[in-house]
Amino acid sequence: MTAPLLSVRDLHVTYRSEAGPVPAVRGVSFDLHPGETLGLAGESGCGKSTIAGALLKVLPPGTEVTGEVLLDGEDVLQMKPGRLRAVRWTEMSIVFQGALHALNPVQRVGNQIEEAIETHRTTPAATARVAELLELVGLPARRAGDYPHQLSGGQRQRVLIALALACNPRVLIADEPTTALDVMVQAQVLELLERLQRELALSMIFITHDLSTLSYVCRRTAVMYAGRIVEEGPAEEVFAHPRHPYASALAAAFPLIGDHSHRMNPSGLPGDPPDPRAIPSGCPFHLRCAVVQPECPELDVELWPAGDGRRAACIHVLAGAAP
Amino acid sequence: MSDVLLETRGLHVRFAARHGEIARAVDGVDLEVRHGEVLALVGESGCGKTTLARTIMGLERPAEGEIVFEGEPVRYEGRFLRGYRGKVQMVFQDPMGSLNPRRTIYEAVAEGLRIQKLPGDEAARVAEALARAGLRPPERFLQLYPYELSGGQRQRVVIAGAMVLNPSLLVADEPVSSLDASVRGEILKLMLELVREAGVTILVVTHDLGLAWNIADRIAVMYLGRIVEEGPAEELLSNPRHPYTRALLSVVPEAEEMEQQILQGEAPDPTRIPPGCRFHPRCPLVASGEAARLGIEERCRTDDLALHEIVADHQAACHAL
Numbered sequence A: 001m002t003a004p005l006l007s008v009r010d011l012h013v014t015y016r017s018e019a020g021p022v023p024a025v026r027g028v029s030f031d032l033h034p035g036e037t038l039g040l041a042g043e044s045g046c047g048k049s050t051i052a053g054a055l056l057k058v059l060p061p062g063t064e065v066t067g068e069v070l071l072d073g074e075d076v077l078q079m080k081p082g083r084l085r086a087v088r089w090t091e092m093s094i095v096f097q098g099a100l101h102a103l104n105p106v107q108r109v110g111n112q113i114e115e116a117i118e119t120h121r122t123t124p125a126a127t128a129r130v131a132e133l134l135e136l137v138g139l140p141a142r143r144a145g146d147y148p149h150q151l152s153g154g155q156r157q158r159v160l161i162a163l164a165l166a167c168n169p170r171v172l173i174a175d176e177p178t179t180a181l182d183v184m185v186q187a188q189v190l191e192l193l194e195r196l197q198r199e200l201a202l203s204m205i206f207i208t209h210d211l212s213t214l215s216y217v218c219r220r221t222a223v224m225y226a227g228r229i230v231e232e233g234p235a236e237e238v239f240a241h242p243r244h245p246y247a248s249a250l251a252a253a254f255p256l257i258g259d260h261s262h263r264m265n266p267s268g269l270p271g272d273p274p275d276p277r278a279i280p281s282g283c284p285f286h287l288r289c290a291v292v293q294p295e296c297p298e299l300d301v302e303l304w305p306a307g308d309g310r311r312a313a314c315i316h317v318l319a320g321a322a323p
Numbered sequence B: 001m002s003d004v005l006l007e008t009r010g011l012h013v014r015f016a017a018r019h020g021e022i023a024r025a026v027d028g029v030d031l032e033v034r035h036g037e038v039l040a041l042v043g044e045s046g047c048g049k050t051t052l053a054r055t056i057m058g059l060e061r062p063a064e065g066e067i068v069f070e071g072e073p074v075r076y077e078g079r080f081l082r083g084y085r086g087k088v089q090m091v092f093q094d095p096m097g098s099l100n101p102r103r104t105i106y107e108a109v110a111e112g113l114r115i116q117k118l119p120g121d122e123a124a125r126v127a128e129a130l131a132r133a134g135l136r137p138p139e140r141f142l143q144l145y146p147y148e149l150s151g152g153q154r155q156r157v158v159i160a161g162a163m164v165l166n167p168s169l170l171v172a173d174e175p176v177s178s179l180d181a182s183v184r185g186e187i188l189k190l191m192l193e194l195v196r197e198a199g200v201t202i203l204v205v206t207h208d209l210g211l212a213w214n215i216a217d218r219i220a221v222m223y224l225g226r227i228v229e230e231g232p233a234e235e236l237l238s239n240p241r242h243p244y245t246r247a248l249l250s251v252v253p254e255a256e257e258m259e260q261q262i263l264q265g266e267a268p269d270p271t272r273i274p275p276g277c278r279f280h281p282r283c284p285l286v287a288s289g290e291a292a293r294l295g296i297e298e299r300c301r302t303d304d305l306a307l308h309e310i311v312a313d314h315q316a317a318c319h320a321l
């Protein structure tokens, strides 16, 4: 196997808040290989966007970040501002969550893309590049003259993707890129991302709470709970045969149409997601777990090998039995 | 027939849009909601689902056609509507927007009782509705404010507020789309419980076919203001007939084994409903030449058509069928 392009080691992120520190990410490690798409799943508040923010160092001032984010061996967290500016967008860029409304409403989208390529001027070369980028994301070049309000949600998402790709990054982080979109448009954007990933040999981190979407775009998936990865492995496997009870519950929430065990039988997870300021002891999932064991409230869980390039943080995996 | 609880007959709802144009948001809908069933209304964004739901609630007045509830046409006058809205309740698309942040949970749930001026023990009914919606023990929640609850708990409060009046019909517009995956199943379970234990009938509006597989007895597929396919959920999902339903099903990640047919473009515009079959400009059968080969292409382009029965209880509106 090739060396990872991006290697995250023991990442911890703690926000400051009036009510005290918020440990949103609590020891996360993963690798992203060239040309690979890694999925990051988990319910609201588990820390997905926080990881994205840490990778590009775009977190609020005062936030405490420890660990390593190695891009080609160089730690992003230690970079000087000048170096960081050079890396952002050209090496690693992001399509932010909920950014559909972040486009400047009074500026034509073509000019906004020109700014991202840092020409700030409408030269023939810049115009050509804007046209090229728009066509790359499936929009006719003439839409460069449109203002954001003249575009639909799906078209705006395409512009945001074009912006993120403007400086030919090697790593693209897409944070919930399809969440606010209609089903059919969602499929269009997923198809686009998959094509771009293939054609540009992009490495991608795809963040979503929808596990079923992940198995469609990603080769590998990590499932997060309460600021940690609790299961990782090949996306199809994690979705079809989850090893962690939380990943099971998440997968079961998206029933396969035609699977009679889910017909008139929705399946959910009782209880609420944990508050990051009061994370349960031991395995943080034990309070909601259907197969909890007496030792779980005390158990120091970590990602144990679970066969076939898979790992899961559950006592049942440690014991060698499927939960 | 007596098993029909509510029926829409030739329903049209129009809005004034930009430049003096008219949006035909609901454009000729005949739909039956049967006693004790869960009927899922599915379709792309903008196809008119919420407008149809609001019209069924009596919140929009149809330009043409009528709604018949328990055999009686809905009349648009104060007394009738007030009584009607007690029997037909709605859970709106945006759960945060439908709870007043300055009102306690008790007040939120009691509101419907007060509007309806129902006699009896208000506190007991509120507690019962909360418990039935899964907020147990109810006393724990009565004096809380919405911001003190999780998203799933808030949605339960909204459902309790609707169920406190013991409606015959509950119209739920995207009841779980803003909720986390893990919470989603719990709310769907609750809806099935309400059908089985409280005898309510549910019309659930959703763009999510997986949800329909989870809880719906029947499905109606809406496209550009019209129902284009309708049938028993299992039959319709395992054997979709209309090309639009097939495309919709093919892009759902939960439905494997189908070749993806991603329709290009956005949801179409109700101010410009195409002539003929309204789906023909995006129809894979027309684009691939299949319609021409079948000798129906001319009709697809010019002949508007109604639902017709394909097999027992399963209807679709397509010239190829």
Ligand SMILES: Nc1ncnc2c1ncn2[C@@H]1O[C@H](COP(=O)(O)OP(=O)(O)OP(=O)(O)O)[C@@H](O)[C@H]1O
Pocket: A015, A016, A017, A022, A024, A042, A043, A044, A045, A046, A047, A048, A049, A050, A051, A060, A097, A209, A276
């Ligand atoms: N600026 C901040 N200050 C304090 N706490 C924060 C801040 N931003 C996020 N948090 C908290 O950190 C936790 C993780 O948030 P994050 O946005 O990473 O979650 P997420 O997994 O992306 O969720 P979602 O699916 O809703 O986008 C949450 O509990 C959130 O409330």
Ligand SMILES: Nc1ncnc2c1ncn2[C@@H]1O[C@H](COP(=O)(O)OP(=O)(O)OP(=O)(O)O)[C@@H](O)[C@H]1O
Pocket: B015, B016, B017, B023, B025, B043, B044, B045, B046, B047, B048, B049, B050, B051, B052, B207, B269, B270
């Ligand atoms: N009050 C209104 N005035 C003008 N047009 C309207 C109004 N309400 C809805 N429309 C239009 O009618 C069409 C149907 O809207 P509706 O909200 O019913 O769609 P929907 O199927 O519920 O969509 P979504 O899945 O996005 O909620 C849309 O094109 C919408 O723009």
Ligand SMILES: [Mg+2]
Pocket: A048, A049, A050, A097, A175
């Ligand atoms: Mg997020």
Ligand SMILES: [Mg+2]
Pocket: B049, B050, B051, B093, B173
């Ligand atoms: Mg709607």
